Amino acid sequence: MELTDPDRWLELIQLYSGNPLWLKIAANTIQELFDGSVADFLSRESPFLGDLEILLQAHYQRLSLIEKQAIVWLGSQDIPVELSAYTTDLPLSEYDLLKAVQSLLKRGLLEKVKEKGRSRFTLAPVIKEYVNNQF
Incomplete structure (x- = not known):
């Protein structure tokens, strides 16, 4: 190739x-x-996304409900999110959000970026594209 x-x-x-x-x-x-x-x-x-969409769909289907809620919420954010800036507009408790973020990081679906010495989280670009196309 x-x-x-x-x-x-x-x-x-x-x-x-x-x-x-x-x-x-x-x-x-x-x-x-x-x-x-x-x-x-x-x-x-x-x-x-092309053929990658099928693979991403399979990944998404294996997520727990809280992971799915977190991923859809993170996909709607324009900038990386600082977890200490938890808001009540999210349909998850702070505990469930932390649990979901940790799991999504391990699955390689989130990216952790450092901004001004603080950790922020965002979806990997292709994951964000998939999520935004689906929801």
Whole structure:
């Protein structure tokens, strides 16, 4: 499989959170639909999930109810969320949110980012795209 535009590969890797399986699926899609052009693939308004959507759906189906609620809520947030900024608009208790975040991190569905010395959490970009397409 040959992909072009090596100057855009890091962007692709970040989009797929470095997940080898997700990257392999994306690379196949890029080869099939974009003649290997990573730049053309990345120029879309939002990430094209293609065959990855089936895999993400299977992951989502295995989540517990609290994980599903947390993932949908996190998908609706525009910026990474600081857990100490828990709000009552979330249909989960603070305990359940912490439990869900911990589990989603272990499953590789969330990303932890440091901003101003504080940990914040957000969905991996392709997970966010999947969640926002579904809900």
